[in-house]
Amino acid sequence: MSTKIAPSILSANFSILKEEIEDVIQGGADYIHIDVMDGHFVPNITFGPVVLSSIRPLTDATLDVHLMIEEPDRYIQEFADAGADIITVHVEACRHLHRTIHLIKEAGVKPGVVMNPATPVEMIKPILKDVELVLFMTVNPGFGGQVFIPEVLEKVQQAVKWREELGLAFEIEVDGGVNEMTAKQCIDAGVDVLVAGSAIFNEQDRQGAIDKIRNHE
Numbered sequence: 001m002s003t004k005i006a007p008s009i010l011s012a013n014f015s016i017l018k019e020e021i022e023d024v025i026q027g028g029a030d031y032i033h034i035d036v037m038d039g040h041f042v043p044n045i046t047f048g049p050v051v052l053s054s055i056r057p058l059t060d061a062t063l064d065v066h067l068m069i070e071e072p073d074r075y076i077q078e079f080a081d082a083g084a085d086i087i088t089v090h091v092e093a094c095r096h097l098h099r100t101i102h103l104i105k106e107a108g109v110k111p112g113v114v115m116n117p118a119t120p121v122e123m124i125k126p127i128l129k130d131v132e133l134v135l136f137m138t139v140n141p142g143f144g145g146q147v148f149i150p151e152v153l154e155k156v157q158q159a160v161k162w163r164e165e166l167g168l169a170f171e172i173e174v175d176g177g178v179n180e181m182t183a184k185q186c187i188d189a190g191v192d193v194l195v196a197g198s199a200i201f202n203e204q205d206r207q208g209a210i211d212k213i214r215n216h217e
């Protein structure tokens with residue numbers, strides 16, 4: 001199956017967000033990746049459920065909502081009501097990860113777990129059977145346009161092994177510094193979904209940019 005591409009709207013032009021989203025959908029995007037930042041868990045602030053609810057009517061594509069916020073339990077229902085298809089929460093931000101993942105499920109949304117580059121992969125093993133997506137950050141979260149951290153791919157390979165051994169079906173996604181150069185290493189390691197912000201939105205030809213990442217040539 002071909003690798004899925006999830007353009008991160010963090011690098012889009014927010015003054016024409018509707019056109020930006022339509023452009024990447026037309027260009028072949030599979031998911032739209034939506035980075036929610038609270039200025040506490042990460043040193044940046046973006047947007048919340050109100051903006052998500054304005055994006056929802058624009059597309060049937062999967063809205064992949066990445067919560068980079070402290071105590072995400074407080075906002076799960078609001079993001080579910082606003083139209084999220086997937087909600088991912090950071091293992092580092094959840095005191096009771098199992099409870100949070102089940103709150104997402106109960107809200108009718110696909111649950112995912114995310115980890116930062118320096119977090120050991122063993123932290124997510126107990127929750128793998130409960131999630132539909134595992135997201136490995138390949139930069140420290142907070143900003144677009146950073147440099148890819150290749151060591152994270154060892155964690156991707158471990159997750160691929162566990163998925164086989166445990167007979168599970170979660171998708172594996174990476175986010176940060178993904179471009180036509182780094183995409184090949186990710187795909188070779190077993191990644192299913194590539195999030196890319198600047199490598200897509202900084203290009204005029206979004207379809208060309210998406211094709212280059214997906215086909216990594």
Ligand SMILES: O=C(CO)[C@@H](O)[C@H](O)COP(=O)(O)O
Pocket residue numbers: 008009010011033035066139140141142143144145146175176177178195196197198199
């Ligand atoms: O979550 C984040 C950053 O925290 C990402 O989704 C970035 O938006 C990716 O941007 P690029 O590294 O692809 O420019």
